[in-house]
Amino acid sequence: MFFVCGPTASGKSAHALKVAAEMGGEIVNADAFQLYRGAEVLTAAPSQDDQREVAHHLYGVLEPEDPVDAMAYLRMVVPVIEEIRSRGKQPVITGGSGLYLKFLSHGPSPLPPGEPGLRAELDALPLEELVTRLRVTDPVEAARTDLKNRRYVSRALEVCILAGVPCSSLRDDWEEATSKRAEKLRGVFLQRDREDLHSRIGQRTKAMLEGGAIEEVKSLHHAAPGLEKAIGLGEIRRLLAGEINRGTCEELINAATRQYAKRQETWFKREKWLVHSHLER
Structure with a gap:
């Protein structure tokens, strides 16, 4: 191919x-x-x-x-x-x-698609709270995310919640697989x-x-x-x-x-x- x-x-x-x-x-x-x-x-x-x-x-x-x-x-x-x-x-x-x-x-991509109900719930929260929750849930992803960008923070947290595992682990596994x-x-x-x-x-x-x-x-x-x-x-x-x-x-x-x-x-x-x-x- x-x-x-x-x-x-x-x-x-x-x-x-x-x-x-x-x-x-x-x-x-x-x-x-x-x-x-x-x-x-x-x-x-x-x-x-x-x-x-x-x-x-x-x-x-x-x-x-x-x-x-x-x-x-x-x-x-x-x-x-x-x-x-x-x-x-x-x-x-x-x-x-x-x-x-x-x-x-x-x-x-292994990342789950967005879920409207959860998205609306996260959209109702202030950015500071989203950042705090992401830092607790997935500190690795938080460290490499633009924490001033609400969309990026919200999406990373959404993935963590929907997948039940850290977003960073999904991304890292994906990067390793795709590089091969x-x-x-x-x-x-x-x-x-x-x-x-x-x-x-x-x-x-x-x-x-x-x-x-x-x-x-x-x-x-x-x-x-x-x-x-x-x-x-x-x-x-x-x-x-x-x-x-x-x-x-x-x-x-x-x-x-x-x-x-x-x-x-x-x-x-x-x-x-x-x-x-x-x-x-």
Whole structure:
């Protein structure tokens, strides 16, 4: 299994095609938005020509109203990878959804999900009391937590209560297990100069608006929360409603995409097992 990661518009799809051809592999989607059908232009899904050149999996497999999260993605992708391997092929995983990739590469986090009732109970307490309780319950976690950040303190204490063991022990065991898994992982993190990446984002946005994204949004009457987060969806809806003009819509999409790309770069830089690959114009 080989991973091709990077920010939006960095050239992941083209690089994945090259890698798959060299390895005798098949491409598997790890982009949350490209799981949906009916939004191929909006989400910059691989072209039909690319999909004919090399087998692609998990593109356009969900209806727009179907909910999905990282755990649901994991349940979808594992059988696909196993089937590809059973034919002696190499799965080439590509996408920009960091959490989806993390679940696949390292497994889901052992930390329990939040519980609304407990969360409300903790939210009602002053920060000083939360800090005191965390220091008593899990002094190790308290020592490495920003105790001025209420959200961090509350979450650490919540984990201790729900799991029945110190949050620090769960995190440490998880770090040890994932570091061992990382030794066997292979993949690249594609990087471009900021000016180059921003230029490519602008070109993509223009092509998206001219290539059918507006018509796609017109047809999306119901969209799951995951798809609702797709960059361009809200901006094009405002365009269709007459709230903004075409130029403003394009500018807003470009700005949102640049911000998203920056967050993606920050995420992937933390994944030390990825080999950094700088692409030229």
